[in-house]
Amino acid sequence: MENAFSRxxxxxxxxxxxxxxxxxxxxxxxxxxxxxxxxxxxxxxxTQLQAGADAAALAAVQELDGGxxxxxxxxxxxxxxxxxxxxxxxESDVITGQFDFSTGEFAPDAEPPNAVKVRTRRTPDxxxxxxxxxFGKAIGFDSVSLAAESIAAVDSRVAGVDPPTTxxxxxxxxxxxxxxxxxxxxxxxxxxxxxxxxxxxYETGKVTVLERVDLEIQVVGSAIVYGAGxxxxxxxxxxxxxxxxxxxxxxxxxxxxxxxxxxxxxxDNAEIAIKGRAYYTYxxxxxxxxxxxxxxxxxxxxxLKDGDICPEYEGxxxxxxxxxxxxxxxxxxxxxxxxxQNDVIFLFEFASNLYSGSADFQDLVVLCTFNKVETELARSxxxxxxxxxxxxxxxxFQDMEAPGNFGLVSLDGYSNGTSTLxxxxxxxxxxxxxxPTDPGYLELNGxxxxxxxxxxxxxxxxxxxxxxxxxxSVEGEGNNAWYRIPYFLAVEITxxxxxxxxxxxxxxxxxxxxxxxxxxxxxxxxEHADIGRNRxxx
Numbered sequence: 001m002e003n004a005f006s007r008x009x010x011x012x013x014x015x016x017x018x019x020x021x022x023x024x025x026x027x028x029x030x031x032x033x034x035x036x037x038x039x040x041x042x043x044x045x046x047t048q049l050q051a052g053a054d055a056a057a058l059a060a061v062q063e064l065d066g067g068x069x070x071x072x073x074x075x076x077x078x079x080x081x082x083x084x085x086x087x088x089x090x091e092s093d094v095i096t097g098q099f100d101f102s103t104g105e106f107a108p109d110a111e112p113p114n115a116v117k118v119r120t121r122r123t124p125d126x127x128x129x130x131x132x133x134x135f136g137k138a139i140g141f142d143s144v145s146l147a148a149e150s151i152a153a154v155d156s157r158v159a160g161v162d163p164p165t166t167x168x169x170x171x172x173x174x175x176x177x178x179x180x181x182x183x184x185x186x187x188x189x190x191x192x193x194x195x196x197x198x199x200x201x202y203e204t205g206k207v208t209v210l211e212r213v214d215l216e217i218q219v220v221g222s223a224i225v226y227g228a229g230x231x232x233x234x235x236x237x238x239x240x241x242x243x244x245x246x247x248x249x250x251x252x253x254x255x256x257x258x259x260x261x262x263x264x265x266x267x268d269n270a271e272i273a274i275k276g277r278a279y280y281t282y283x284x285x286x287x288x289x290x291x292x293x294x295x296x297x298x299x300x301x302x303x304l305k306d307g308d309i310c311p312e313y314e315g316x317x318x319x320x321x322x323x324x325x326x327x328x329x330x331x332x333x334x335x336x337x338x339x340x341q342n343d344v345i346f347l348f349e350f351a352s353n354l355y356s357g358s359a360d361f362q363d364l365v366v367l368c369t370f371n372k373v374e375t376e377l378a379r380s381x382x383x384x385x386x387x388x389x390x391x392x393x394x395x396x397f398q399d400m401e402a403p404g405n406f407g408l409v410s411l412d413g414y415s416n417g418t419s420t421l422x423x424x425x426x427x428x429x430x431x432x433x434x435x436p437t438d439p440g441y442l443e444l445n446g447x448x449x450x451x452x453x454x455x456x457x458x459x460x461x462x463x464x465x466x467x468x469x470x471x472x473s474v475e476g477e478g479n480n481a482w483y484r485i486p487y488f489l490a491v492e493i494t495x496x497x498x499x500x501x502x503x504x505x506x507x508x509x510x511x512x513x514x515x516x517x518x519x520x521x522x523x524x525x526x527e528h529a530d531i532g533r534n535r536x537x538x
Contacts, residue, residue: 006501007047029485045082045131049120051149052080055103057152060094061534064113064154064515064533070094071340073118082146088127093119101525101538104180106537115153117536122146129293143353149264156383156532158488160434160520169518170490173461175468176409176444176483177394182470182487182511183386186529196342196370200305204297205256206243207272207344213370214265215241219250220365221258221325224350225316226288233280233288235348235364241398243271244295274301276364280364290350294362295312299354302347302361303436310335313360322362329367344369351511358411383527384470384487388513394468394491395458395507405446405481409469410453416447418454427464437524446474448479455498458507465492465512467531489529490514 061072073094097108099115106117122131123145130143132446150355154528161172179185197210222235234255238247239262264270275296280288294301302311310330315321323330329339348364395407410416411429424430433440470487491509498499498505513530 003109018230025199034460037525041083041133041535042131042146045182046146046148047120048082048481049087049122049146050150052077052082053118053148053150053520054152054362055080056089056094056120057116057150057514058534058536059117060118062515063153064096064116064187065515068115069096072115077118077120082128085128086093087120089128090125093121096112099151101153101157101537103374104339104538105281109444109513114156114532115151117149119147119149121148122185127490136259151537152534153537154515154532155519155521155535155537157521157523157525158531158533159437159522159525161429161431161488162428162518162520163428165520166517169516170465170467171516172411172433172467172488173428174394174409174411174424174468175407175448176446176471176485177392177407177468177489177491179384179487180473181394181472182392183384184391186383186385192455198342198344198370198371199304199345202303203430204295205273205346207295207303207305207368209267209270209370211273211372212266213266213270213372214369215270215272216369217250217262218367218369219258220329220367220518221343222364223315223319223325224278224363225319228316231279231280232283236277236279236348237364237366240273240274240275240295241267241270244273246354247273271295272344272368274346274348274366274368276301276348276350276366278363288350290352292348292350292475294346294348300349304337304345306337306341308337310337313362314357314360315362316331316351316360316466320362322360322365325362325365339367340369340373340496344368345386345471350536368411384501385513385527386489386531388511388530389492391508392491392510392511393506393508405448405477407476408447408482409444409485410447411444413444416445421447422453422457425454425461432520434520435525437522440524441472441484442487443482444469444485446476446477446483448478448481458493459496462493462496465490466489486526488519488526488531 056073056077059076060069062070065074074089077089080087082150095108096113096116097106097115097117099106106115122128125132131146132143164171178491180256196213199208217239219237222261224233224235225231226233235258237250239250240247248262250256250262253482268368273293275293278288292300294303309325310326313322329337331338337345346366348362349359349361350363408421411424411433468491469485470489471483471485473484475482490512492512493509495508515532515534517533518530519533
């Protein structure tokens with residue numbers, strides 16, 4: 001029979017078990033609470049690291065155009081903190097490179113850079129050290145390593161312009177400028193649209209162009225005398241496009257001395273040959289007559305392209321050396337030819353003895369330039385490269401393709417009154433202006449003439465940097481002129497003169513490179529090499 005004593009002992013044992021369970025549960029709960037505190041702190045620290053990386057990358061990307069990228073990133077990162085400890089960046093935490101918006105890939109150190117990658121860290125080897133835990137130390141975890149990264153890039157797929165909302169943004173003004181005057185196009189594969197496929201046979205001197213091109217043949221110079229101290233010998237030059245079957249004479253039969261040109265448009269698969277003749281007569285007596293052909297395979301004509309080395313010959317009888325003729329096309333230290341990839345230079349020697357002191361290969365110097373006949377590319381496959389730093393005269397102008405227009409366009413498609421255009425010049429276009437990615441351009445009506453109100457509005461914008469449109473073709477004239485607008489340009493208005501005769505009026509500016517957040521960027525829009533919108537890439 002159970003007695004009272006045994007019942008009391010049993011209750012005491014039960015009470016003791018509850019206390020033990022409670023104590024253990026309390027420890028578990030305290031551990032979970034400590035874990036929750038540390039996890040919350042880790043989450044907050046990671047968020048703060050990400051905020052610091054974003055701020056640093058966005059600030060640093062604005063410095064890509066010659067600024068202090070790393071210093072700016074470090075400065076803006078330090079304005080952020082992790083649990084009241086400022087974020088410090090190491091040298092390897094800031095990387096410039098190229099970001100491809102179409103693939104989302106970042107190529108570190110690629111040139112020219114359009115992006116900055118910033119990594120913020122709390123690790124053992126970072127300036128701030130690892131992130132210390134509050135309660136993890138009790139179970140052997142003193143700290144954890146945390147990191148975040150951000151890439152900010154210049155999105156140059158420009159499709160339009162929003163009205164500015166801050167002083168750091170730029171107005172769009174109703175001007176249109178000719179792409180040929182302010183820049184050129186390049187395809188996104190890295191090759192120039194104007195790149196021409198041609199071959200040089202150095203043994204024969206034959207130059208063969210393998211596609212349809214426009215040609216410009218220019219005489220760089222000529223210098224040949226009849227004997228030491230003798231008279232100058234006239235030089236004549238011809239061009240053949242069919243390997244010498246027929247020739248056209250440069251300068252219409254006159255002697256050449258430098259600057260004379262001959263141009264051809266739309267030539268298919270030309271086989272270029274240059275003919276030169278030095279011919280001297282006096283009182284109907286011929287004293288010197290020498291003819292050379294560039295495709296004859298003789299040593300009297302040297303053909304050079306970009307990267308070739310110019311031969312060394314001293315000028316005969318005190319004449320300039322051939323390098324003096326080639327100064328604009330030559331590296332003076334290495335004698336390397338530095339002409340365009342579509343250029344060829346011909347050096348002629350009319351003396352019969354190449355080993356005499358009279359041989360100097362500057363008797364006739366001819367530069368031949370091939371320009372590919374443009375084919376229509378999708379604008380999403382091209383990049384517009386502006387002539388940054390150059391001065392342009394962009395208003396008013398008299399485009400002979402559209403007589404009666406002076407570079408003003410109706411940005412909304414229908415307004416071209418003086419008061420409206422004046423307001424757009426004074427305050428910028430007040431609406432979002434977007435060029436659709438298909439077909440990749442807008443056709444805008446040109447505004448003929450300009451009034452006094454417009455003159456004053458332009459005068460008041462002197463010193464401002466603004467955005468204008470760029471056209472690649474124009475049709476019609478007067479009120480019926482239409483400009484095809486695919487691109488944009490940034491320009492600082494530097495000089496305005498709109499009084500006096502029409503021929504003396506002008507608005508001049510300097511082409512600029514800029515990034516602004518009121519540019520509209522879209523996939524499929526054409527790339528602009530020199531303007532873009534800074535934004536987070538990833």
